[in-house]
Amino acid sequence: MTHRPRTALLAGATGLVGGHILQALLADPQVAQVTVLARRPPTVSHPKLLVQVVAFDQLPTLPRVDEAYLALGTTIKVAGSQAAFRAVDFAANLAVAQAAVAMGAQRIGVVSAVGADAHSGVFYNRVKGELEDALQALPLQALLIAQPSLLLGDRSALPQPPRLGERLAMPLARLLAPVLPGAYRPVQAQAVGHALVRSLPGAQGVQVLNSAELAHLGHLRHLGR
Numbered sequence: 001m002t003h004r005p006r007t008a009l010l011a012g013a014t015g016l017v018g019g020h021i022l023q024a025l026l027a028d029p030q031v032a033q034v035t036v037l038a039r040r041p042p043t044v045s046h047p048k049l050l051v052q053v054v055a056f057d058q059l060p061t062l063p064r065v066d067e068a069y070l071a072l073g074t075t076i077k078v079a080g081s082q083a084a085f086r087a088v089d090f091a092a093n094l095a096v097a098q099a100a101v102a103m104g105a106q107r108i109g110v111v112s113a114v115g116a117d118a119h120s121g122v123f124y125n126r127v128k129g130e131l132e133d134a135l136q137a138l139p140l141q142a143l144l145i146a147q148p149s150l151l152l153g154d155r156s157a158l159p160q161p162p163r164l165g166e167r168l169a170m171p172l173a174r175l176l177a178p179v180l181p182g183a184y185r186p187v188q189a190q191a192v193g194h195a196l197v198r199s200l201p202g203a204q205g206v207q208v209l210n211s212a213e214l215a216h217l218g219h220l221r222h223l224g225r
Contacts, residue, residue, distance in 0.1 A: 005032035006201065007064065009105065011056070011096040012071030013042045016153050017111050017146075020193025021069050022049075028197060035063055037096060056092035059099050067200055068100035070110040070135075071193075082123055090131050097135055106141040107203060109196040114149045114183055114211065142203035146192050149211045153189035183210035191218025 008025050012018035013036045025034045026046045035050045036042060037059070042051065054060060056072070070093040079085040097108055116128035135143055195209060195217035209217065 006030055006066045007033045007035070009035045009037065009062065009065040009068040009096070009100050009103075010071065011037045011069070011093065012073065012111070013038055013044075014040065015071055015073060016151060016189045017148075017192050018069075018071035020153075020190045021071055021109075021197060022193075024194050024197035025069075030201070033063075035065065037062075056095055057087075059095055062099050062103045064104045065100055066105060067107040067109070068097060068105045069196060069200075070096060070108065072096070073111065076124070085124075086127050090127050090134075093131055094134050097138060101138050101140065107144070107200050108135060108138070108140055108142070109144040109146065109200040110135060111146050111148070111192065111196075114147045116145075116147060136206055142200065143206045144196060144200045144203045145206070145208045146196055146214055147183070147208055147210050148187045148189075148192050148214055149184045150186040151189045151192065152186050183212065185211045185215070187211040187215045188218065191215045194218040 008031055010018065010021055010025065013022045022034065022036065022042065022044065025031050026049060031048065033048050033050060035052060037052050037054050039053065041053060052060065072088055072093050074085060074088045076082060076085045079088060093110065100108065112132055113125070113128045115125045116132055117125050118129035118133050120126040120129060132145055192214045195214040198217055
């Protein structure tokens with residue numbers, strides 16, 4: 001792992017996982033600058049934080065960066081259509097990745113989902129899989145793919161409408177967690193964000209982290225290991 005101060009790019013900082021990625025990057029003494037791309041600025045200020053308010057279909061020239069984190073995401077209900085969903089979860093994330101690579105990024109971490117598969121009959125999983133495949137085609141030293149199952153965390157402070165399905169599923173998921181395979185266990189959004197920031201600087205090639213692995217790595221970072 002390099003000990004040279006790093007520069008990072010983050011898209012999706014106002015989301016559940018993205019907010020934790022931002023906190024982890026700002027707290028990392030090895031990160032010199034964090035550039036956040038957002039449709040609206042996050043309610044965070046920090047000496048090493050640079051915010052660029054952008055339209056993701058018309059990205060400006062970005063600063064030089066070493067690594068990028070992709071945490072843009074929505075739901076079909078919020079987006080309004082499958083096409084609008086794909087414009088965020090696929091097109092916007094890919095556009096940021098391509099722009100980051102053009103400005104020197106060698107490593108990318110992306111928040112995907114369990115079941116992501118470009119050939120899936122489930123639209124949500126198919127879009128996630130298509131994004132993973134498109135990112136693997138980029139000239140990178142490392143691509144770190146987080147595939148969490150149900151995300152746990154407080155969404156009340158986020159600028160998002162409540163997700164009723166997730167709220168109903170959480171108690172059942174917690175109850176069944178001990179008997180679920182590791183990849184399908186619910187995981188704290190904080191652990192996902194911290195696991196990505198912990199793991200990406202030293203990653204090589206394409207690596208996929210499931211819920212159990214994300215929970216473990218996120219816990220280690222929380223303990224400072």
